Amino acid sequence: MPIIKVENLSRRFGDLTAVNNISFEVAEGTIFGFLGPNGAGKTTTINILCTLLQPTSGKASIAGYDCLREPSEVRKAIGIVFQDTTLDKDLTAYENLMFHAYLYDVKKSEMKGRIDDALHFVGLHERKDDLVRKFSGGMKRRLEVARGMIHRPRVLFLDEPTLGLDPQSRAKLWEFIVELPRKHNVTIFMTTHYMEEAEVCNKIAIIDNGVIIADGTPEELKKTVGGDVIYIRTTDNQKAKLEIEALFNVEVSEKSGELFLTTLKGDACIPEIIKALGEKVLSVRLQRPTLNDVFLKMTGRQIREQEASSEDTVKEAVRAYRRKHDRS
Ligand SMILES: Nc1ncnc2c1ncn2[C@@H]1O[C@H](COP(=O)(O)OP(=O)(O)OP(=O)(O)O)[C@@H](O)[C@H]1O
Ligand SMILES: [Mg+2]
The missing domain is CATH 3.30.70.790 (UreE, C-terminal domain)
Known part of the structure; x- marks a missing residue:
């Protein structure tokens, strides 16, 4: 039985169909990558699966529990690292995890052991008593992964876990993520813009404008490019x-x-x-063909074209400012 099952799921916001009749399954103990450009519908799908948002139509289940009818069972089965960080900066790393453990009713006798394990796992145990506001972006992300694991979920959602991190921090975070299925028997559902990160996924679905336009293993998808x-x-x-x-x-x-x-x-x-x-x-x-080639073939665009163009817009604005400034 698949641990995540999505059938004909749709979500509209007014006139906009953010998620349009998507279906897919994720096998237990695997890493599933959900790829797509900005605004494709990735976070909307995650929010529905995590019971934070209701679908307009269709259904989804996690670990056999229906996301609409059995939300509290679903919540116990999942952990989530949101796209935007949600740590309390005025608490220490340890306190952040303890707060989470209380929320999830982790037994008091098990709490310390689990928190210590999680901090060791992401390489932050030595920093456990530091305030989170002193952490780098990469350390915060690693702490969020540790927090997502405290209540021993069966599925961990990671929404753009490495966005905005420098290449070294990204690589370090990945070391931990790829170990999760084997070491902790967790299924990973992740989104990313970085195609090279998606290479580690067992299965990938590419979503564009709310529609899944391709799915398969990275190798299968790359073969379609020729x-x-x-x-x-x-x-x-x-x-x-x-x-x-x-x-x-x-x-x-x-x-x-x-x-x-x-x-x-x-x-x-x-x-x-x-x-x-x-x-x-x-x-x-x-x-060899890359997943970028796959995305380009399927959509006619690079996955990060939009970001590149917004970067260009910023550069252009800076240039315009300088021109004006130099003249005055
Ligand atoms: N609460 C909301 N109300 C109205 N529109 C929304 C809402 N949430 C998302 N949308 C719209 O739905 C579409 C999909 O958004 P979503 O956040 O799922 O994209 P995404 O794939 O996660 O993008 P990104 O890579 O930028 O995080 C976008 O057009 C977005 O503006
Ligand atoms: Mg998103």
């Missing part, structure tokens, strides 16, 4: 092109002095190419 590209530099491109075409019965093209061909099994082809061309080969490189 395979690996092999680039080859040789001492005699004309001759090499004919030889490779005869070898694999594919079309080989040339760009900037480099031959290239598309194939589904790039790594297996490379030794054959080198064997066939012998000393003519100068270099060979393999480019």
Whole structure:
């Protein structure tokens, strides 16, 4: 039985259909990635699953409990790290977790052990008595993951857990997240803008304008883009092109002095190419499709195009300000 089951779920806000008839299932003990650009409907879906928002139509269940009819059972089964941080900055790390443990009726005799375990798990035990306002963004996120685990949920929702973190903090947080299913038997439901993070997911669904436009394993999705590209530099491109075409019965093209061909099994082809061309080969490189390519193919846009353009807008505003300032 899937631990999360969503059937024909929709949510409207006035005229806007934020979530439009989506269906999917998540298997227990896996990491499920929900990908999509700004405003795609990710947080709205999470809010419905977490019983914070009612759907307009359709249904959803977690651990066999219906999100609409059995909200308190669902709440016991889930933990959540919200998109915006919700820690109390004027409490210490330890106090934040203790507050959460009280809210969830964790037995007093178990409380200290669980909090200590959680703090060790995310590498914050040494900082347990520091006020959260002294924490970096990455430390706050790790503390929120620890907090989400205190009541031993079966499903942990992570809404953009790494948004705004520097690459090092992102990597550190990921070390903990990927361990969760194995070490704590938790199913992870996460959203992210970072396609390379989505690579660790067992399954992915891509949502755009409230509609799921693709789903599958990262490998399955990448195969839909059309395979690996092999680039080859040789001492005699004309001759090499004919030889490779005869070898694999594919079309080989040339760009900037480099031959290239598309194939589904790039790594297996490379030794054959080198064997066939012998000393003519100068270099060979393999480019695998990324989830970014998948998103681009499905939607015609980059997942972060909007962010990039808003960044450009800011830069443009700064330039305009400077121009005006310089003139005066
Ligand atoms: N309470 C609300 N009232 C009206 N519109 C809403 C409300 N909540 C969300 N929306 C709209 O629904 C759409 C989906 O929003 P949602 O927050 O689910 O997107 P998201 O995929 O989480 O985006 P992001 O990546 O920016 O977090 C957006 O157009 C948003 O403006
Ligand atoms: Mg969101």
